[in-house]
Amino acid sequence: MTVLRRIPLRSSYPLIRGNHPAVSGVIPAYRQSLSSTAISRGPREPQSVSPLAPIGVEAAVHAKSDPGFLPKSKILDEFKLTDRVGIVSGGARGLGLEMAMALCEAGARAIYCFDIHKQPSEEWEAVRDYVAKLEHGARLEYVSIDVTNQKAVWESADKIGDKEGRMDVCIAAAGVLKPEKDVLEYPAEEFAEATKVMGINVDGVLFTAQAAGRQMRRFGNKGSIILIASMSGSITNHGHAWVAYNTSKSAVLQMARSMACELGEAGIRVNSLSPGHIYTKMTAQYLDAKPHLLDKWSNLNPLGRIGRTDEVRGVIAWLASDASTFCTGSE
Numbered sequence: 349m350t351v352l353r354r355i356p357l358r359s360s361y362p363l364i365r366g367n368h369p370a371v372s373g374v375i376p377a378y379r380q381s382l383s384s385t386a387i388s389r390g391p392r393e394p395q396s397v398s399p400l401a402p403i404g405v406e407a408a409v410h411a412k413s414d415p416g417f418l419p420k421s422k423i424l425d426e427f428k429l430t431d432r433v434g435i436v437s438g439g440a441r442g443l444g445l446e447m448a449m450a451l452c453e454a455g456a457r458a459i460y461c462f463d464i465h466k467q468p469s470e471e472w473e474a475v476r477d478y479v480a481k482l483e484h485g486a487r488l489e490y491v492s493i494d495v496t497n498q499k500a501v502w503e504s505a506d507k508i509g510d511k512e513g514r515m516d517v518c519i520a521a522a523g524v525l526k527p528e529k530d531v532l533e534y535p536a537e538e539f540a541e542a543t544k545v546m547g548i549n550v551d552g553v554l555f556t557a558q559a560a561g562r563q564m565r566r567f568g569n570k571g572s573i574i575l576i577a578s579m580s581g582s583i584t585n586h587g588h589a590w591v592a593y594n595t596s597k598s599a600v601l602q603m604a605r606s607m608a609c610e611l612g613e614a615g616i617r618v619n620s621l622s623p624g625h626i627y628t629k630m631t632a633q634y635l636d637a638k639p640h641l642l643d644k645w646s647n648l649n650p651l652g653r654i655g656r657t658d659e660v661r662g663v664i665a666w667l668a669s670d671a672s673t674f675c676t677g678s679e
């Protein structure tokens with residue numbers, strides 16, 4: 349028998365959700381089955397309830413006391429983003445586009461790609477056409493915007509909220525890695541100026557996350573915000589003069605923790621994700637110019653290779669979905 353410590357409930361605790369539309373019919377019976385079982389899995393009145401409840405071990409316990417309850421695998425259902433709406437900055441190409449597509453494949457209704465290019469690329473259009481042909485017909489939308497323009501980013505998200513009536517996911521992936529620069533010579537205007545490294549990688553990430561978070565709070569449907577940092581926020585890439593990039597990515601790590609603490613009460617989760625080396629336009633500027641770097645970077649990785657863009661799909665689907673509802677402030 350598992351006996352967990354009884355946690356005192358605050359009457360205003362915001363995560364008590366017994367009336368989720370997906371479970372309103374299920375919860376009373378489910379709670380009854382909990383109280384009729386000898387197994388105590390936590391506080392008698394749950395602080396929160398999975399939208400797919402009863403789920404996991406509790407589903408099995410429930411089935412034991414209710415022979416009419418048919419066992420059903422729910423693990424993949426937890427990853428479904430059915431009807432959800434999201435924003436992905438840097439979504440014109442590279443990791444951003446790959447992640448936007450993953451959200452669409454997971455069932456999203458519409459994903460808005462924010463990127464600085466005036467027009468989307470052919471590759472982006474191919475993805476748009478592809479996801480439109482999926483069973484549920486996902487929409488990939490393009491918004492030409494500079495993420496360092498807070499007003500424009502907020503207004504764009506407002507318009508999306510007006511149109512879609514909800515906001516569920518945000519991936520702040522727009523970022524830049526400038527040519528190497530001697531740390532002792534780094535000019536102030538390049539380090540801090542809004543169109544340069546810190547402006548895009550730090551301010552732009554914050555503005556994007558704010559824009560989506562404001563819509564999540566507006567519609568009260570909780571949400572998941574994922575800030576794309578980098579391994580360079582925690583380690584230093586020896587042999588590369590990337591002080592601005594590395595510093596900016598460290599800031600993103602702390603931004604995620606800080607936002608997570610402020611937004612948790614609204615049910616908005618904020619996590620950071622730090623990819624290792626992956627071949628994109630960003631890294632191509634180095635790998636194509638200095639082919640020996642492929643071996644160097646591969647050998648620094650335990651798997652002996654650099655990553656593929658599609659290898660971020662799984663973790664993004666997990667972080668964006670209800671499969672990770674107790675994960676916030678994590679890296």
Ligand SMILES: NC(=O)c1ccc[n+]([C@@H]2O[C@H](COP(=O)([O-])OP(=O)(O)OC[C@H]3O[C@@H](n4cnc5c(N)ncnc54)[C@H](O)[C@@H]3O)[C@@H](O)[C@H]2O)c1
Binds near residue numbers: 438440494628
């Ligand atoms: N590729 C890697 O190895 C790697 C590793 C770790 C982290 N990352 C991070 O992943 C994210 C995506 O990188 P990527 O490799 O796909 O690079 P990428 O250059 O292919 O994509 C970055 C995108 O951001 C957009 N962008 C840049 N400035 C912008 C602005 N001001 N407003 C709006 N959009 C802007 C670019 O147009 C581009 O489409 C970045 O934050 C990067 O730092 C990449």
